[in-house]
Amino acid sequence: MDFAIFLVQLLNGLQYGLLLFLIASGLTLVFGVMGILNLAHGSMYMVGAYLAWYFTLHTDSFLLGALLSAVIALALGIVIEKTLICRLYKRNHLDQVLLTIGMIFVFNALQSLLWGNDSLGVDVPELLSGSIQLTELVAYPVYRLFVAVLCLVLAAGLYLLINRTRLGMLIRAGESNREMVECLGIDINRLYTIVFGAGVMLAALAGVISAPIASIVPGMGEHVLITCFVVVVIGGMGSIKGAFVAALMVGIVDTFASVLFPAVSSMVVYILMAVILLIKPQGLFSN
Amino acid sequence: MTPLLTVRGLHTYYGESHILHGVDFTLEAGQAMSLMGRNGMGKTTTLKSVLGLVAPRGGDVRFNGTDLSGLPTWKRMRQGIAYVPEGRGMFHNLSVKEHLQLAAREGVNGQQSWHYDRVLETFPRLAERLTNLGTQLSGGEQQMLAIGRALLTNPELLILDEATEGLAPLIRKEIWDVIAHIKDSGMSTLIVDKNIQVLKNLCDRHVVLVKGEVVFDGNTTDLLDNIDTVETHLSV
Numbered sequence: 001m002d003f004a005i006f007l008v009q010l011l012n013g014l015q016y017g018l019l020l021f022l023i024a025s026g027l028t029l030v031f032g033v034m035g036i037l038n039l040a041h042g043s044m045y046m047v048g049a050y051l052a053w054y055f056t057l058h059t060d061s062f063l064l065g066a067l068l069s070a071v072i073a074l075a076l077g078i079v080i081e082k083t084l085i086c087r088l089y090k091r092n093h094l095d096q097v098l099l100t101i102g103m104i105f106v107f108n109a110l111q112s113l114l115w116g117n118d119s120l121g122v123d124v125p126e127l128l129s130g131s132i133q134l135t136e137l138v139a140y141p142v143y144r145l146f147v148a149v150l151c152l153v154l155a156a157g158l159y160l161l162i163n164r165t166r167l168g169m170l171i172r173a174g175e176s177n178r179e180m181v182e183c184l185g186i187d188i189n190r191l192y193t194i195v196f197g198a199g200v201m202l203a204a205l206a207g208v209i210s211a212p213i214a215s216i217v218p219g220m221g222e223h224v225l226i227t228c229f230v231v232v233v234i235g236g237m238g239s240i241k242g243a244f245v246a247a248l249m250v251g252i253v254d255t256f257a258s259v260l261f262p263a264v265s266s267m268v269v270y271i272l273m274a275v276i277l278l279i280k281p282q283g284l285f286s287n
Numbered sequence: 288m289t290p291l292l293t294v295r296g297l298h299t300y301y302g303e304s305h306i307l308h309g310v311d312f313t314l315e316a317g318q319a320m321s322l323m324g325r326n327g328m329g330k331t332t333t334l335k336s337v338l339g340l341v342a343p344r345g346g347d348v349r350f351n352g353t354d355l356s357g358l359p360t361w362k363r364m365r366q367g368i369a370y371v372p373e374g375r376g377m378f379h380n381l382s383v384k385e386h387l388q389l390a391a392r393e394g395v396n397g398q399q400s401w402h403y404d405r406v407l408e409t410f411p412r413l414a415e416r417l418t419n420l421g422t423q424l425s426g427g428e429q430q431m432l433a434i435g436r437a438l439l440t441n442p443e444l445l446i447l448d449e450a451t452e453g454l455a456p457l458i459r460k461e462i463w464d465v466i467a468h469i470k471d472s473g474m475s476t477l478i479v480d481k482n483i484q485v486l487k488n489l490c491d492r493h494v495v496l497v498k499g500e501v502v503f504d505g506n507t508t509d510l511l512d513n514i515d516t517v518e519t520h521l522s523v
């Protein structure tokens with residue numbers, strides 16, 4: 001592999017990893033703070049991509065479509081928490097699995113009803129449609145760099161939110177000792193609504209920004225869900241820092257595996273997960 | 288005048304085991320009340336039933352005349368109750384400063400006599416450890432943080448569960464001195480502990496639990512008159 005191709009694959013891996021982080025952060029946050037394993041989290045990614053397609057088509061602007069999709073996803077997350085997820089807090093894990101799997105079926109049926117089962121696509125917005133010349137022979141699309149930078153900015157924002165704000169303090173306190181938070185006179189259910197809504201919005205946002213570079217197809221949510229589970233398990237369930245490190249690892253390993261060992265590439269991230277769990281059974285950054 | 292806290296006929300279960308068998312007591316505003324009993328007699332369960340952390344199957348709890356039954360824990364605390372739990376309830380991922388910042392708020396009538404600086408004056412050791420995580424503190428410091436955090440909610444009633452358990456004698460004394468100071472400032476307190484020698488001087492009212500039932504309820508004079516019986520209820 002010459003250096004230019006290596007660089008392109010490295011950038012692809014980083015960009016894919018950062019996108020995975022955006023999705024996995026919500027999954028791990030909801031698990032860490034609320035103790036809920038949301039199997040329908042991947043469906044939120046799918047919803048984001050379809051919403052972006054729909055609104056871009058109808059507003060003629062990807063930016064406007066993206067903003068509308070994000071706002072709708074946030075509202076959807078809040079409604080889902082307040083009507084469905086809130087019933088799970090006092091129940092067992094089986095009920096969590098049943099409800100959230102049920103939600104996957106519902107979202108898939110809605111997708112099929114509303115938007116059909118054809119593969120859809122969104123154009124790369126004009127402003128970001130060019131390429132940057134890496135070497136004389138190799139160019140890299142600006143939009144992919146934009147995706148990476150946007151994900152980095154969002155990750156930094158999430159870091160600051162969790163470590164520097166009152167809401168972040170509350171999120172950490174809720175992870176550590178839910179009962180004690182309530183004993184300070186704080187309504188923990190409001191925190192749950194906010195965290196779940198934000199998690200859904202981040203997953204949908206990932207769907208939105210990948211719409212121009214991925215094909216929008218039925219089942220895209222389940223595929224990404226499984227990869228995000230790998231990320232969350234490698235990073236340590238509930239750890240945002242772990243999700244960040246693991247997402248980059250998975251992104252880079254998966255990208256290089258599909259170039260170097262195309263025949264077995266789909267297995268490689270699972271092998272990575274198995275090896276890490278053998279060394280650290282709780283994941284890289286578990287509490 | 289309505290009592291500050293009225294507990295009537297509490298029956299609490301864990302699964303099928305019946306732990307509290309009709310616990311009754313009242314606490315007047317400004318009083319300090321002790322709740323004593325050997326290990327496993329139901330002291331913590333009584334507190335948890337009052338705070339809504341476990342759901343009693345029978346009985347009721349009133350605070351300042353308001354029926355607390357059916358209210359979630361956080362709303363009960365908002366009526367003016369603060370809790371220092373057994374085990375201290377530290378947040379492992381919050382610094383000392385963040386513990387205090389998170390808790391700070393006005394009391395029910397807007398009173399703010401406890402504020403950040405006053406807590407640090409009361410517990411100068413905490414001031415030296417502001418950036419440490421809650422779980423990096425010594426047991427005594429954790430206890431001070433738990434008390435400081437509770438005071439910052441500016442409660443009318445401070446509930447302490449085994450605040451001096453497992454601490455060295457000097458630290459114990461420091462904590463008892465602070466509790467006495469809090470009491471003298473007029474705040475009501477409900478203190479669970481096994482140390483009758485300290486409690487008989489500190490508290491005005493005393494309640495003793497044996498197997499989830501109140502076997503003694505009286506003021507300090509009553510306690511001293513019956514000290515032998517009470518001590519048999521407390522000795523192992």
Ligand SMILES: Nc1ncnc2c1ncn2[C@@H]1O[C@H](COP(=O)(O)OP(=O)(O)OP(=O)(O)O)[C@@H](O)[C@H]1O
Nearest residue numbers: 301304306324325326327328329330331332333373
């Ligand atoms: N979560 C629980 N599930 C089942 N049983 C419990 C639970 N918590 C306490 N118990 C039981 O309830 C009884 C009362 O416990 P509780 O913690 O109220 O006692 P306590 O008076 O506070 O004791 P200690 O002095 O040891 O703190 C004990 O027999 C205990 O084993």
Ligand SMILES: [Mg+2]
Nearest residue numbers: 330331332373
């Ligand atoms: Mg106890």
